[in-house]
Amino acid sequence: MKRYSFRFVLIILVISFALSLPVKAFAVEGSMGYQGGISIENSTEKDLYQYSEVCFLTGKPILLTGDLTIKKTDRNDTITATYTYRLSNPDYNVSLSRVVIYETVRDTLPNGQIAETTTLSRTPTEVVNIGGTTYRLIDAHFSRSVLTDPKPGIKYHAGEFVDRKVYAVGAAALNNPNTITVDMSGKLYAYDQFWSSTQTQKISILIEADLMGDEGRVNWGGQAEVTVSNSRRNQFQYSENEPYQISFEGGYIKKTWDESTLMYTARLPEFTTSGKPTDVLKTYTNVHSLNSPVVTKRLMVPDLKHISGYWDEEPISILYGLEVIPGLGSNFQINRKVTRAEFVEMLMNAIKDIPEDPNVRTSLVGNRRTQRNTEPEVSPFNDVPVDHPFYESIKKAYQKGITKGSGNGRFSPNSYVTKAEAIKMIVAALGLENLAPYPYASTPFADNDIIPAYARNAAFVVSTLGLVGPDETGRFNPHSHLTYGYTANLLYDLISYMGDDLIKDYRDRIMKF
Amino acid sequence: MKLTKKIFLILIIAAIAITCSTIHAGAQWSSSEEYHVEGIVKENNYSLGYITLYYEDGSGTAPDSAENLTAFRTFTYGFNVTAIRDGYIVGIQNIQPGDRVFIRLDNDRYIEKISARSFYKPVYGTVHYKGVNWLSLKKEDGTFAYYSVPVGVSVYRNGKSESFSNISPGEKVKLLVQVDGTNIHIASIDIEKNPSFVTGIYRGRFEFFDTFRDALIVSNLQEFVNGQWKNSSFIGVKSIKFSEEYNERPARRGAGISYFATQQAPDGTERIVAASYRMNSPFEMVMKDNLLRVSSNNLYLQNLSEPVAFDENLIVVKDGRLVDITALNILDPVKISMERYNNGFLANLITCDSLNNMGLTIYRGRISGVKPEENITVESFARLNGVTWEFTNTPKTFDIDLTVTRLITEDGIGSMRDFKDDYKGRTVYIVANGSKIELISTAPYANSPVSGRITGLSGGSYDSIGIIIENPTGLELSNVLVYDMDEDQWSGHDDLEIEIPVNAIVLKGGKVGSSSLLKEGDEVKIIRHSENLDGILIICD
16 A cells, blocks of 8 residues: 555656656747747746737837746647736837737647647737837737648648737727727748757738827728747857867867847838828838857767868768767778668768657646556567667658668668668658659759669759759769768758758748748 | 570560550550640740650650650640640640649640649849849859849749849849759749848958857957948947858958958848958058949049959948949949059959939929818929029929828928918928929028038937937038038038938938938038028938
């Protein structure tokens, strides 16, 4: 009896601990809220964000800054998220207080995609005070729908949201209220993965005011386009050692930081000095950003003395530091051919696991009993034993659809990997096969016709993304075996693509065009 | 015997295999279902009326496959073929190489119907050169690409149609292109929505390159404003980050002077987008002139007898955009910062602002009639010509456009909806573009011209992100010249402080606005009130 009580208490403690400790990770979808603002995570306080948004209620853009707190709980695929805002702008004597509770229902579709539908859990509360005039939220509607496509290395998100808010202005009579209606409709695009995460929202805002002035009712309207974006970034930088008498050469530093940008273009009436709207529309354009301090992490300094000065020393060193290439470096041979098992191990190390939403506390109710797995582990391939040094990576790659093996239930772990096989796996990891025409693309490579059909689309995609280019004779050389030197370059380019190039597509280009 | 049997068997199998492969390779006509073919377009020859597809597996680019493709994957078409591309009915000539197509063939094996899906991909870059129907693009990876732009390609700016001729060098563009072999088809060109103009051109003493922050560390910072080096408001050592789009970095340790231009990055911060590094020169000069000619490494100015050399480190900014020197045209007004070099001059940076034909005229007249929200008539008027008024003793009617016409009175901004008969008899300024009024101001008569360079602005206030809260109410002017109406000549004068009333008229860069348009370094002509000497008309060159 005593023993059971102790176990029970222990289980409760573990559950409580799990409930109170969110998984610290990188995912950003939802961290800006859906009010046209940007946020940066507070590095010391949990669930707290530094936050900014632009308020158009007065007919002139006013930047509000302050704190946003996000708390989420996940119960049986229903996420309840509470967003609490405390904002102000002393220049215009503005304060804002807002609490919005969203309820998101997740539905996993037959193809593995996840559809999320978000609505308001209850009527939000919001009070804005601008220079002594109070704007109180009296009616609100919100709807958001997002489709998530979880691919092995990246989760892609795209969706829309609409938000309509009606404010009562001042202390107007109930039968003749002064109101301002703010209608927002937004598109959002995001991705989550280990090397960077970005969420961008393009929001169209319509503002309509129906107010009682000294000379009767005054109606005015304006429009704004707001683009907001949050990114988490990683970069690597070499740091040289200044002392001569030191046991290791300079090493690489991984720098991580968050960038958040808000850009708006608003067309609003010009107001007379007495506050009446005129017919002349003024255009306001501005950019505001929040950036977090850089967090640094030193990478392992591998033993690469024997390739010191080699032109690809940098990517090789960084990949060792990131533990993408297993080992300590001393046995690295530039021209050694890479086996299929070794390649999968390095590829899985390169794409890493996709981080979870840091704000979600997952309820463990219903999962209290730990099932003891007594069934023996069965390898998906008959030529890869479960005690193979790279078994876990090969199994994971198989489960995620990155590889199907070499046919007949085999993986051929000791065969040398060809370029065609390697890029097929890389494109599968990125989940970007759809960028090529179905069923088979014609690639720009001079040896297009000898690229195996199964890899032709992948070759088209890596060429489009700039990951693999033609050799000096314009060829792809699909049957060539990958060397360690080439593989290191390829995986380093893959990491750079996931870290830098995707951000351009999801943030910079959306903002510019 | 056994061997003969084997050979016979092999031959039969080979014959069957060849027949099967032929059936697979070409469209066959044995049943209605087989009248459909699909694949990727290799060639669409509208003149000869055929379309060639690659093989189903994407192969068919090798030269030796051309014959087989002609035999098995080429389909002819006549007139009146229904073609659909990306869901729109189009002429069949619009089917492009690289399109994925579905083809229905008729009984005579001609194309009866074709539907296609395009595979355009975006290409981003900065316009390097531009011709009548082509452009050279500097892509984001630093490589250059040439694109022929056929007539009719859609060009968009801010989501609205734009003419290809209005694309300028230095502008960032997005091209939707479909590339297949040597065929490049451009579907559309989008010009950057909110162009990121050069926000500042600076020089400073090179302290070091901060590799950790990826920033240039400089001291004694000066800004190039309107053709002059002006001490920055920032004192001491300044760190300015490099843009990720700009790949050049200096050595960590160095000396001399660094010239650099900055732009706002996507994260909102000001970053270096071009930089050059020079040794300290004992002789530096700035000058304003007109460009006569540019050769491979020299440029020639209208008022300078010697050529000015330049090298790859030259920074050129035209209309706020970083450009190649070839983007400058003959007689462009340029402002150059240069140094003595080998008995000649070496240019460090050039800025050029294209002349704005403002099309705006300033009138002053007494209102004789008002048709609210339609027009106003003045009984006679004076027109500003240079800095003097030309009187005309005839009435003139100006049109009101409520979406354009602004009113500023001694109380501030007014509403044109309130501009009614009570304004009859009042004398006002009218800034008009043709007959359309852009601004009406009730400011008093001004006839005391001065010119100079703004060295300070007072009274204005801005919020935390630089949005104006209060317009400046005064300015300080140096390099002052005062115009003597009687002598009809300009003469030097001490620095001046000039009040700007709320209903002053400010014209700058082709725009009519308030005093918030003015910036330190601007060269202005100001027509002052003859008594209180307030600046009533402020015209920025």
